Amino acid sequence: MWPTHPPTAERAAHYRAVGAWRDRPVARYLRRAAALWPDALAVVDGAHRMTFADVDRQATALAAALHARGIGQDDVVSFQLPNRAEAVVLFQAVMKVGAVANPIVPIYRGSELRFILGQARTRIAFVPGRYRGFDYPDLYRRLRDDLPELRDVVVVGGDGTEEPAAISWETFMGSAGPDPEATVGALSEPDPDQVCLLLYTSGTTAAPKGVLHSHNTVVFENSALIDGFALNERDVIFNPSPVTHVTGVNCALVLPFLLGAPVVLQDRWDPASALRRITGEGASFAIFSTPFLTDLLDAAEAADVTAPTIRYLVCGGTDIPDELARRAAARLGVVTRMYGATEGPSVTAANRWAPAGIRTRTDGVPLAPTEVVVADGSDVPAPQGVLGEVHWRGPDTCLGYLDDRLNEDAFAPDGWFRSGDLARFDEHGALHIEGRIKDVVNRSGEKISVREVESLMAEHPAVAEVAVVAGPDARTGERACAFVVTTGEGQELTLKDIGEHLTAGEVAAQKIPESLFLVDALPYTTSGKIKKFALREWLRDRTQPARAVADMTVLAVHER
Structure with a gap:
C-alpha cells in the first residue's frame, strides 16, 4: 500500500550500526514505561492525570476495540482531536495494533478533509464533538457520501449521546471484549521499517502532501531530542503545540514514553494559563514557535514571576530577536532555536552549552548522524557563507510521500531531501535560514x-x-x-x-x-x-x- 522512498541499504545499515535505528516498534516504549514506572505520572490534561499504567491499560482496551472493528497493520486511523488525554491513548492504541496514525489539524474543514481522508483511504476517524463552536460530527456526516472507505466515526468528548452515523468514545471503548490484554498480546509486532505515521503538510502545492514515517524514524527523532538536550526522567514536558502537528506528535504522543517523564497538555493557548501550568507542574522542556515565547514572557513580566524549572524553551519557525532572547533567558530559562520540518523534524539545533549567539541568532548545527549541506543549483555543496538550498538526510528523514509522484522532485538520487529552504553555513558550522524557494x-x-x-x-x-x-x-x-x-x-x-x-x-x-x-x-x-x-x-x-x-x-x- 505504501509507496515509500526509504534510504539506500547502505544508509539503513549505517543507521543501525551507529544505533540510530533500534528496530523497536513505538508501542514497545509504552509497555516498557508501564512495566518500569507503572505509578509514575505520564499525562496531565487539566485536572485529569494519568500514570503510565493508566495509559497502557486504556490504550490496550482501545487497541482491542480497533482490532474488533477490523483495524490492523497498514489500515489508516485518522484523528482530528484537540490536545487532550484521549489523543495520547488513541495514538498509542494505533501503535499497538500496528496501524498507521494520521493526525489532522483541527482547523481543516471539508475541502482539506475530503482530500486527506480520501487519499489516505481512512477506515476510521476520531473527532471531537462540538469544539470551539464547530460541530465536527455534523461535518463528518456530510463528508461520508464522498468517502466510501470511511466506515466509522468516533466522537470524543461529546455530551454522551450517540450522534447519527457516529459512535461515542465510551461506546467504542466498551467494544474491547472480555480480555483486551489477551487480544492485543496475540497480535504480531509490526516491522520497525513499516509506516506508522502519516502526516499531511501543505508545503508549496495546492493539495496537502502526505508524509510517511516509520517506527524507526519516529523513535530516532525522539531519541535525538533526548540526546541533544540531555533530557531525563526528571524532566516535565510542556506541550501547547497541536498534537496533530509534528511537534505535538513527538512531544506529547511519543517522547514521554521513551523518556519516562510526563507531558503537560495545553489545548487553547492562553499565556497566563500556560505560565501557571509551567510553574505549577514544574515543566522543564517545551518546543513551540517564537510568538508563544513572546506571549509567555509578557505574561511572566506582567505577573513578575520566574519559571526556575525551565531548562529549555526551543523555538522554531521564526527568528528570535536579540532583546526577546535576553529578556526570556533572564526570566524563563535557556532559549534556543531548532530547524526541521514534517519531513525531518530535527535537522539542526543548539543546546545550552552552545554560545548564546549560536542558540538564538542561528538555527543551530546539524544533529548527527543527520547530514546537512547547502547546495548550489546543481546539487553540489556551496562554499561556507554562500546561500543555497538546504539538503539533508538522516535517520528521521521521512520515507517519502504517499503520492509517490512527489518523491522525484523532493529527493536527490543519493537520498538527500531537498527542503526548498535557502540558507548558508557560517564559520562556526551553524546554519542560517534566510528564505524559501517554496512559495x-x-x-x-x-x-x-x-x-x-x-x-x-x-x-x-x-x-x-x-x-x-x-x-x-x-x-x-x-x-x-x-x-x-x-x-x-x-x-x-x-x-x-x-x-x-x-x-x-x-x-x-x-x-x-x-x-x-x-x-x-x-x-x-x-x-x-x-x-x-x-x-x-x-x-x-x-x-x-x-x-x-x-x-x-x-x-x-x-x-x-
Missing part, C-alpha cells in the same frame, strides 16, 4: 500554501488577478498578503468579502489573508510570471511608492 506563508510555524488560497480567491467574481505572498508580522512572523486586480474600475472588494468567500469554500480560517491590497496591475516578468519577489520587497519597506518597486499602484489597503 508558502510561515505563520507561527504553520506553513500555508499560497497556491491553494490564490486558486480559491480567483473564483470570486470581483477578482481578475491575484497574488498572495508572505509579509512581515510582528506577532506571527509572517502573514498572508493578497494583491488583487479587480474585474472592473472602482470594484468594491474587502477582507470581509474575501473571508466569506474562502469560508464558503471550506478552507481553514488560518489560511485567509490578513492584508488585502487592491492594485491597478500585478508586476510580471517577460516570461509571464508574477514577480512575487517584488511584492515581498515592497511589503518589507512600505514607505516606498509601490510603483518604484513593483511597477504598480496601490489603490486601496484593507488590513486586520
Whole structure:
C-alpha cells in the first residue's frame, strides 16, 4: 500500500550500526514505561492525570476495540482531536495494533478533509464533538457520501449521546471484549521499517502532501531530542503545540514514553494559563514557535514571576530577536532555536552549552548522524557563507510521500531531501535560514500554501488577478498578503468579502489573508510570471511608492 522512498541499504545499515535505528516498534516504549514506572505520572490534561499504567491499560482496551472493528497493520486511523488525554491513548492504541496514525489539524474543514481522508483511504476517524463552536460530527456526516472507505466515526468528548452515523468514545471503548490484554498480546509486532505515521503538510502545492514515517524514524527523532538536550526522567514536558502537528506528535504522543517523564497538555493557548501550568507542574522542556515565547514572557513580566524549572524553551519557525532572547533567558530559562520540518523534524539545533549567539541568532548545527549541506543549483555543496538550498538526510528523514509522484522532485538520487529552504553555513558550522524557494506563508510555524488560497480567491467574481505572498508580522512572523486586480474600475472588494468567500469554500480560517491590497496591475516578468519577489520587497519597506518597486499602484489597503 505504501509507496515509500526509504534510504539506500547502505544508509539503513549505517543507521543501525551507529544505533540510530533500534528496530523497536513505538508501542514497545509504552509497555516498557508501564512495566518500569507503572505509578509514575505520564499525562496531565487539566485536572485529569494519568500514570503510565493508566495509559497502557486504556490504550490496550482501545487497541482491542480497533482490532474488533477490523483495524490492523497498514489500515489508516485518522484523528482530528484537540490536545487532550484521549489523543495520547488513541495514538498509542494505533501503535499497538500496528496501524498507521494520521493526525489532522483541527482547523481543516471539508475541502482539506475530503482530500486527506480520501487519499489516505481512512477506515476510521476520531473527532471531537462540538469544539470551539464547530460541530465536527455534523461535518463528518456530510463528508461520508464522498468517502466510501470511511466506515466509522468516533466522537470524543461529546455530551454522551450517540450522534447519527457516529459512535461515542465510551461506546467504542466498551467494544474491547472480555480480555483486551489477551487480544492485543496475540497480535504480531509490526516491522520497525513499516509506516506508522502519516502526516499531511501543505508545503508549496495546492493539495496537502502526505508524509510517511516509520517506527524507526519516529523513535530516532525522539531519541535525538533526548540526546541533544540531555533530557531525563526528571524532566516535565510542556506541550501547547497541536498534537496533530509534528511537534505535538513527538512531544506529547511519543517522547514521554521513551523518556519516562510526563507531558503537560495545553489545548487553547492562553499565556497566563500556560505560565501557571509551567510553574505549577514544574515543566522543564517545551518546543513551540517564537510568538508563544513572546506571549509567555509578557505574561511572566506582567505577573513578575520566574519559571526556575525551565531548562529549555526551543523555538522554531521564526527568528528570535536579540532583546526577546535576553529578556526570556533572564526570566524563563535557556532559549534556543531548532530547524526541521514534517519531513525531518530535527535537522539542526543548539543546546545550552552552545554560545548564546549560536542558540538564538542561528538555527543551530546539524544533529548527527543527520547530514546537512547547502547546495548550489546543481546539487553540489556551496562554499561556507554562500546561500543555497538546504539538503539533508538522516535517520528521521521521512520515507517519502504517499503520492509517490512527489518523491522525484523532493529527493536527490543519493537520498538527500531537498527542503526548498535557502540558507548558508557560517564559520562556526551553524546554519542560517534566510528564505524559501517554496512559495508558502510561515505563520507561527504553520506553513500555508499560497497556491491553494490564490486558486480559491480567483473564483470570486470581483477578482481578475491575484497574488498572495508572505509579509512581515510582528506577532506571527509572517502573514498572508493578497494583491488583487479587480474585474472592473472602482470594484468594491474587502477582507470581509474575501473571508466569506474562502469560508464558503471550506478552507481553514488560518489560511485567509490578513492584508488585502487592491492594485491597478500585478508586476510580471517577460516570461509571464508574477514577480512575487517584488511584492515581498515592497511589503518589507512600505514607505516606498509601490510603483518604484513593483511597477504598480496601490489603490486601496484593507488590513486586520
